[in-house]
Amino acid sequence: MRNRTALGELGKHLFILLILSMALFPLYVMISISGKSGAQFAGAPIAPTAPFHFGNYARAWGMVSNYVFNTIFVCVTSVALTFALTLNAAFFFARYRMPGHRFLWYFFLLLMLMPGIANLVPLFMLLRNLSLLNTFWALMLVYVTGGQVVQIYILRNFIEDIPQDLFDAAEVDGASALQQVYHIVMPMSGSILSTLGILQFIGLWNDYILPLIVMRDDHMLTMAVGLVRMDSEYVKDWGALMAGYTLASIPMVLIFFFTMRLFVKGLAAGAVKG
């Protein structure tokens, strides 16, 4: 019985290692090539080689640094603005009733069914008419408005679960609606907000279509578009290209490591509440 259990455990572990290897393999390839010269890459594209050419990273940084800063600025600002709006909107939907509130809510839910890609042409024309093309505001406005729907839906349900007594107590203590959002809702929904923030951040970080159609100048490009352009321009310098991709991944990895605890807590909180 003990041998069969040990064999079973070994099988499970081997399976997990296989899945992990498949997930981590592209990462390994990227980092491995990032340290190769052209000759090393030609001789052994995937196998590790020596020496590791750190100079590729210096060259890559010159190429991608602008894209990194642009993307960080757009993503952080968009996430912050989205939170500022969705928290208040979700609070309104959860706590207040006015004529037509039900219609407004169902209208919001309807927006969740709308595929973003279907709006691309009218969106482009609208941004052009507003003279926002080739500006960061074009990206941020679209990200903020688009990111609200799901966040409002999730946050509204979360806020509804917060006991009414807490809001009553805050009201008696003298808190306005805005103060209730800031002092009660925000601290209590830390894990949910972290999860939503991380998910939105990742989505915006990787977004390709909107920056592609909105941005023209190279110095305005975000990461996703900039890296693809690099591929076209610097197609032979695989080492620098992969170093650029590695550098572009670092912010996301750092963010995830720092917020992983909150992210998992947020997912778990959602699971328990469900």
Added chain:
Amino acid sequence: MAKVTLENVWKLFPGGVVAVRDVNLEIEDREFVVLVGPSGCGKSTTLRMIAGLEDISRGTIHIDGRRVNDVPPKDRDIAMVFQNYALYPHMTVYKNMAFGLKLRGFPRAEIDARVREAAEILGIEELLERKPKALSGGQRQRVAVGRAIVRKPKAFLFDEPLSNLDAKMRVQMRAEISKLHHRLRSTMIYVTHDQVEAMTMGDRIVVMKDGLVQQVAPPLDIYHRPANLFVAGFIGSPPMNFFEGRIEARGGTLYYADAHRNLRLDESRARAAASHIGREVVIGIRPEDLEFAPDGDGNDSTRRLRAAVEVVELMGAETYLHLNSGSGVFIARVASGAAAKVGDAIAVDVRMDRAHLFDKATGAALG
């Protein structure tokens, strides 16, 4: 001064639900008034309207002579203690108590002084840096009371604050709130469904049912002179015993009579019953007004009830006998040493000078 006045106050909810009907109430400065009644009687809704957490459909509420119908809760100078404590879970006890003062822009030094003073009054100084989840129910309730005390409001509102506590803690907190009232000398409006809390804590009790005020009076007046059947049956534990019958006049004396009982009315009760001769009434007798009468001691049979013992509840200091006289069960509260066991046929004598008579149709007390 912190006088609270309700004039013709109504609360209507969508769908035609009338939660509070035409409540008129004057709560004097420094008075401890208890609103008591069964669930759904409108007591919490009334309290919430005083607090400003519910809109008033009709009527007016004045606090200290100032009409507050449209005044938000934060400007009414009231503090509230909730049934579920409503402590902010992410804040320490200190921050929970300081929150209201911080929002009002009090200086840090004064906030600190008030919080520590309230903590000392409630005996929670060592809990100030803890979060609510690390506190027991009784400690949380004290923090909730402390959060109200620091505000030094004109009136304290309590919404069933002891409901979530165990019986022993409830007894302890009841005494502490009463002591607090004497110490702070503030107006307190207290909502409960527990008639023991109402009787032991209030200067006056407001008994409510179905949104209507049934009676407003000091506790002993409510107990000894209930205004109607509902109040008589709601206040008192074990509850008052009721029998339905008629008032009969025989030989110049009035009697209460039904199929199983024939009780001569005491002089004071006869005066009140004179208008109901021949009419149907309900007689109410409190369990402690039934005296265990061992057979053959020659007591007046016109106030005697014979019954079979169905249940004997030994309470320690006294005994409750559940008796069946053929027309339903009633309860007698007798001395703990009374010799009666299940199945025994016994007799109890009624203290007719303490019996209560009610009109059967309206439920109103006679006299």
